Amino acid sequence: MTNTILRKRRLIPGQTSELVIDAPHIAAKARPGNFVILRVCPTGERIPLTIADADADAGTITLVYLVLGKTTAHLDTLEEGEAIPDLCGPLGQPTRIRRHDGPVVCVGGGTGIAAMHHIAKGHHLAGNRVTGIIGARTEALLLFEAELAGVCDTVVVTTDDGSRGRRGLVTQALEERLRDGEPAAEIVAVGPVPMMAAVSEVAGRFGVPCLVSLNSIMLDGIGMCGACRVAVGGETRFACVDGPEFDGGLVDFKELAQRLTAFRPMEQQSYAEYQKHHVCRCAN
Numbered sequence: 001m002t003n004t005i006l007r008k009r010r011l012i013p014g015q016t017s018e019l020v021i022d023a024p025h026i027a028a029k030a031r032p033g034n035f036v037i038l039r040v041c042p043t044g045e046r047i048p049l050t051i052a053d054a055d056a057d058a059g060t061i062t063l064v065y066l067v068l069g070k071t072t073a074h075l076d077t078l079e080e081g082e083a084i085p086d087l088c089g090p091l092g093q094p095t096r097i098r099r100h101d102g103p104v105v106c107v108g109g110g111t112g113i114a115a116m117h118h119i120a121k122g123h124h125l126a127g128n129r130v131t132g133i134i135g136a137r138t139e140a141l142l143l144f145e146a147e148l149a150g151v152c153d154t155v156v157v158t159t160d161d162g163s164r165g166r167r168g169l170v171t172q173a174l175e176e177r178l179r180d181g182e183p184a185a186e187i188v189a190v191g192p193v194p195m196m197a198a199v200s201e202v203a204g205r206f207g208v209p210c211l212v213s214l215n216s217i218m219l220d221g222i223g224m225c226g227a228c229r230v231a232v233g234g235e236t237r238f239a240c241v242d243g244p245e246f247d248g249g250l251v252d253f254k255e256l257a258q259r260l261t262a263f264r265p266m267e268q269q270s271y272a273e274y275q276k277h278h279v280c281r282c283a284n
């Protein structure tokens with residue numbers, strides 16, 4: 001179990017990277033929808049990242065992360081040949097994948113597109129027809145379009161500014177697809193909380209079941225600390241062990257959004273301190 005970084009790709013320089021990691025024990029069991037929890041140093045915080053792809057034969061898993069704060073910035077300093085000291089997984093319930101007669105629509109936004117890739121691939125391997133709808137603010141921020149083309153029957157691209165694909169939001173493309181296309185069997189959405197809330201609303205109007213992958217704050221990832229609790233259908237659920245995927249129509253997105261901001265001042269301070277003391281190796 002080396003956790004060595006075999007390949008690193010800067011997908012969006014300075015913002016989003018992909019790591020292919022030697023982790024045969026995790027790769028052997030990883031299913032679409034699973035995530036890992038890692039620490040970049042022995043005294044660091046634990047952060048969850050979705051397994052964007054896994055290759056059991058090669059013994060590798062792929063992670064894609066957005067540099068957002070201290071820990072993801074620290075993670076982004078690791079280069080090929082270096083190892084992640086602490087990597088735990090696969091965690092969470094895998095995506096419920098079964099054979100459908102109708103197509104499955106997988107909707108991804110921002111970094112969520114990479115997480116959605118593993119789910120779309122799972123549906124594809126199960127013999128389902130898959131439509132991918134992916135969106136970003138602008139062309140330069142689009143991820144995994146080529147990878148998705150390999151596992152989807154159709155990929156619809158949207159950008160807010162129209163620089164690639166259709167101008168507009170993924171929800172507009174989804175609405176059009178549900179109105180004019182063959183009835184969808186299921187929708188899966190991974191992305192920012194407002195996007196998943198909007199996709200759930202559209203799915204509800206068309207009466208299509210919709211799964212969303214929740215990015216609630218996690219610490220232990222094994223159901224003991226309670227940090228990841230979310231309200232689903234009026235009940236408290238733990239995203240790490242009961243999820244991270246839930247029925248989008250039942251999720252209290254407002255509460256989830258509020259809980260995600262709970263530690264913002266501390267996170268900002270921690271990142272500022274890190275940037276003050278961090279010695280950049282990029283230019284060396």
Ligand SMILES: Cc1cc2nc3c(=O)[nH]c(=O)nc-3n(C[C@H](O)[C@H](O)[C@H](O)COP(=O)(O)OP(=O)(O)OC[C@H]3O[C@@H](n4cnc5c(N)ncnc54)[C@H](O)[C@@H]3O)c2cc1C
Binds near residue numbers: 046049067070072264
């Ligand atoms: C199941 C799951 C899968 C995820 N998969 C991915 C992924 O594939 N790629 C990706 O870029 N991001 C993913 N995230 C989000 C990622 O964990 C956070 O971006 C990361 O923890 C940020 O840490 P930071 O120290 O860099 O930033 P911080 O400044 O500490 O945090 C920035 C924001 O990230 C969120 N966050 C912080 N700490 C945690 C934590 N321990 N758990 C969850 N969210 C946290 C909060 O919303 C916070 O406001 C996932 C989250 C969950 C719950």
Ligand code: FES
Binds near residue numbers: 220224229240241
């Ligand atoms: S992360 Fe601790 S209970 Fe889910």
